[in-house]
Amino acid sequence: xxxxxxxxxxxxxxxxxxxxxxxxxxxxxxxxxxxxxxxxxxxxxxxxxxxxxxxxxxxxxxxxxxxxxxxxxxxxxxxxxxxxxxxxxxxxxxxxxxxxxxxxxxxxxxxxxxxxxxxxxxxxxxxxxxxxxxxxxxxxxxxxxxxxxxxxxxxxxxxxxxxxxxxxxxxxxxxxxxxxxxxxxxxxxxxxxxxxxxxxxxxxxxxxxxxxxxxxxxxxxxxxxxxxxxxxxxxxxxxxxxxxxxxxxxxxxxxxxxxxxxxxxxxxxxxxxxxxxxxxxxxxxxxxxxxxxxxxxxxxxxxxxxxxxxxxxxxxxxxxxxxxx
Amino acid sequence: xxxxxxxxxxxxxxxxxxxxxxxxxxxxxxxxxxxxxxxxxxxxxxxxxxxxxxxxxxxxxxxxxxxxxxxxxxxxxxxxxxxxxxxxxxxxxxxxxxxxxxxxxxxxxxxxxxxxxxxxxxxxxxxxxxxxxxxxxxxxxxxxxxxxxxxxxxxxxxxxxxxxxxxxxxxxxxxxxxxxxxxxxxxxxxxxxxxxxxxxxxxxxxxxxxxxxxxxxxxxxxxxxxxxxxxxxxxxxxxxxxxxxxxxxxxxxxxxxxxxxxxxxxxxxxxxxxxxxxxxxxxxxxxxxxxxxxxxxxxxxxxxxxxxxxxxxxxxxxxxxxxxx
Numbered sequence: 001x002x003x004x005x006x007x008x009x010x011x012x013x014x015x016x017x018x019x020x021x022x023x024x025x026x027x028x029x030x031x032x033x034x035x036x037x038x039x040x041x042x043x044x045x046x047x048x049x050x051x052x053x054x055x056x057x058x059x060x061x062x063x064x065x066x067x068x069x070x071x072x073x074x075x076x077x078x079x080x081x082x083x084x085x086x087x088x089x090x091x092x093x094x095x096x097x098x099x100x101x102x103x104x105x106x107x108x109x110x111x112x113x114x115x116x117x118x119x120x121x122x123x124x125x126x127x128x129x130x131x132x133x134x135x136x137x138x139x140x141x142x143x144x145x146x147x148x149x150x151x152x153x154x155x156x157x158x159x160x161x162x163x164x165x166x167x168x169x170x171x172x173x174x175x176x177x178x179x180x181x182x183x184x185x186x187x188x189x190x191x192x193x194x195x196x197x198x199x200x201x202x203x204x205x206x207x208x209x210x211x212x213x214x215x216x217x218x219x220x221x222x223x224x225x226x227x228x229x230x231x232x233x234x235x236x237x238x239x240x241x242x243x244x245x246x247x248x249x250x251x252x253x254x255x256x257x258x259x260x261x262x263x264x265x266x267x268x269x270x271x272x273x274x275x276x277x278x279x280x281x282x283x284x285x286x287x288x289x290x291x292x293x294x295x296x297x298x299x300x301x302x303x304x305x306x307x308x309x310x311x312x313x314x315x316x317x318x319x320x321x322x323x324x325x
Numbered sequence: 326x327x328x329x330x331x332x333x334x335x336x337x338x339x340x341x342x343x344x345x346x347x348x349x350x351x352x353x354x355x356x357x358x359x360x361x362x363x364x365x366x367x368x369x370x371x372x373x374x375x376x377x378x379x380x381x382x383x384x385x386x387x388x389x390x391x392x393x394x395x396x397x398x399x400x401x402x403x404x405x406x407x408x409x410x411x412x413x414x415x416x417x418x419x420x421x422x423x424x425x426x427x428x429x430x431x432x433x434x435x436x437x438x439x440x441x442x443x444x445x446x447x448x449x450x451x452x453x454x455x456x457x458x459x460x461x462x463x464x465x466x467x468x469x470x471x472x473x474x475x476x477x478x479x480x481x482x483x484x485x486x487x488x489x490x491x492x493x494x495x496x497x498x499x500x501x502x503x504x505x506x507x508x509x510x511x512x513x514x515x516x517x518x519x520x521x522x523x524x525x526x527x528x529x530x531x532x533x534x535x536x537x538x539x540x541x542x543x544x545x546x547x548x549x550x551x552x553x554x555x556x557x558x559x560x561x562x563x564x565x566x567x568x569x570x571x572x573x574x575x576x577x578x579x580x581x582x583x584x585x586x587x588x589x590x591x592x593x594x595x596x597x598x599x600x601x602x603x604x605x606x607x608x609x610x611x612x613x614x615x616x617x618x619x620x621x622x623x624x625x626x627x628x629x630x631x632x633x634x635x636x637x638x639x640x641x642x643x644x645x646x647x648x649x650x
Binding site: 117136182183184206207208209210212225227276279280281282285286287290292293294296297298299300301302303304305 | 442461507508509531532533534535537550552601604605606607610611612615617618619621622623624625626627628629630
């Protein structure tokens with residue numbers, strides 16, 4: 001049985017389903033923790049900064065060997081790691097490398113955390129996809145309960161001048177969790193910036209879970225987790241944008257939303273959140289979706305278990321000082 | 326940071342997190358499809374039925390070898406497969422084998438399906454855990470919006486005479502999807518049987534997703550998926566049981582439910598559904614749960630990708646006729 005929804009879930013999980021099998025990406029290790037994955041094109045450029053990035057072969061638990069990229073373990077702290085990586089990235093930008101990702105440089109940093117949520121360094125958000133760093137964002141599903149049309153959902157039409165996904169349809173409000181902001185705080189901030197939702201109304205957002213998926217594009221790797229909030233809006237509320245990032249909003253009945261998600265004009269990496277919303281509210285169900293369980297599982301892929309390099313792995317050759325094999 | 330919730334999610338995923346690594350279970354293959362996993366204790370008994378279960382060594386894609394258990398591929402159809410497996414199971418029962426599982430024999434069958442949802446055979450539900458067959462169930466979260474106490478949830482207290490999980494706390498309504506019943510249909514049927522919910526009220530259940538987890542106990546392996554429904558009940562509705570499977574029901578405010586889930590008196594394999602409910606309704610959120618994303622991912626483990634034996638695998642020795650190495 002074919003399923004458009006499963007095909008879409010496979011699309012935003014293209015790296016989860018195929019990328020690991022290619023087995024060409026190298027773990028990126030900071031202070032003993034794997035925090036990302038590095039594609040061959042990026043790996044080849046990092047070789048040119050052997051004082052910052054060390055290349056090591058290590059033994060895995062099953063005694064096979066694995067090449068890892070390790071941030072110089074001599075860096076003493078968060079600041080020193082952040083500064084040295086930043087210098088490399090700025091040098092790459094100057095050389096015009098990885099422009100699909102780095103042309104989006106925005107002087108807005110994401111935290112690079114270990115599995116205990118301790119920040120090891122921060123990195124400009126445009127560069128995290130080059131290192132396959134886990135990204136955490138927030139998204140708000142804005143909806144109304146219309147007296148005759150039933151559940152209707154506000155969608156955002158992204159500006160044609162946006163650096164990423166210009167002109168695409170998107171969820172009402174979304175944003176990355178940046179350094180220094182909490183999760184609910186970020187959602188309320190973005191609600192004001194993107195859709196002019198007053199704080200008194202935005203405070204009514206209800207946490208509803210999260211979605212996790214692993215996408216890949218020409219910009220790099222995206223192991224993304226989006227914290228999901230639902231917000232029931234007054235019938236007469238109309239979102240509007242003032243910062244120029246949005247060209248408009250549209251209110252769609254739930255059934256039309258299901259169709260809109262399949263449009264090539266919907267931002268691929270925003271599909272998981274709206275699909276999750278439509279599932280949680282009963283509009284996509286086992287009665288109308290043959291691949292229901294597969295789709296739900298692909299909205300929550302186990303990113304927490306994917307980065308498996310452990311600091312116990314043994315180095316099998318002495319390549320640490322010059323960082324090259 | 327420690328997290329009671331993550332510890333609990335690890336408990337109902339004990340096989341997902343540890344069982345695969347032990348690497349002692351063998352794929353169970355029917356008509357070219359892997360439909361389950363077989364533990365060593367069961368494997369050793371199946372060796373005694375070489376005309377029914379063939380043991381083969383196959384080459385995997387990475388050229389390592391793997392031992393599989395294959396149901397005799399000469400069986401022509403659903404009926405022939407069902408009958409032959411049933412004969413083996415009844416013989417094991419007579420011998421008193423695997424009594425933790427088979428003492429629960431109830432003449433109620435689950436379908437054993439391939440990945441395209443085609444049924445290959447049916448098997449008594451008490452026996453599916455011996456073969457690690459995926460189980461599909463339904464669960465209904467019954468709740469009210471109390472004018473002063475807020476969201477309150479009805480829990481079920483299982484009878485002390487139940488074959489499995491006697492005396493434990495459970496979700497209001499649950500049941501396995503049996504042969505011949507649809508998913509929503511099963512939920513409505515169970516709502517009547519377990520909690521005397523009239524059909525007119527039960528028709529108001531709203532599909533809200535599914536949870537997937539992989540548990541293990543002395544009864545065997547449980548790769549389970551539960552289809553989740555929410556049902557808002559009238560304030561004055563009181564569920565009651567007539568079939569003797571339930572000793573009572575209790576209405577608990579959401580905050581008390583969060584605590585009840587951690588009690589050893591809560592049925593372990595019912596925890597995912599109530600945790601998912603509390604997450605979807607904002608009572609467990611990233612603001613109060615440090616391991617929020619890990620927990621959500623462990624409520625939806627990728628069972629759809631776990632059974633990876635493919636019919637393309639090549640046999641590497643001629644052990645098919647006598648089923649033994």
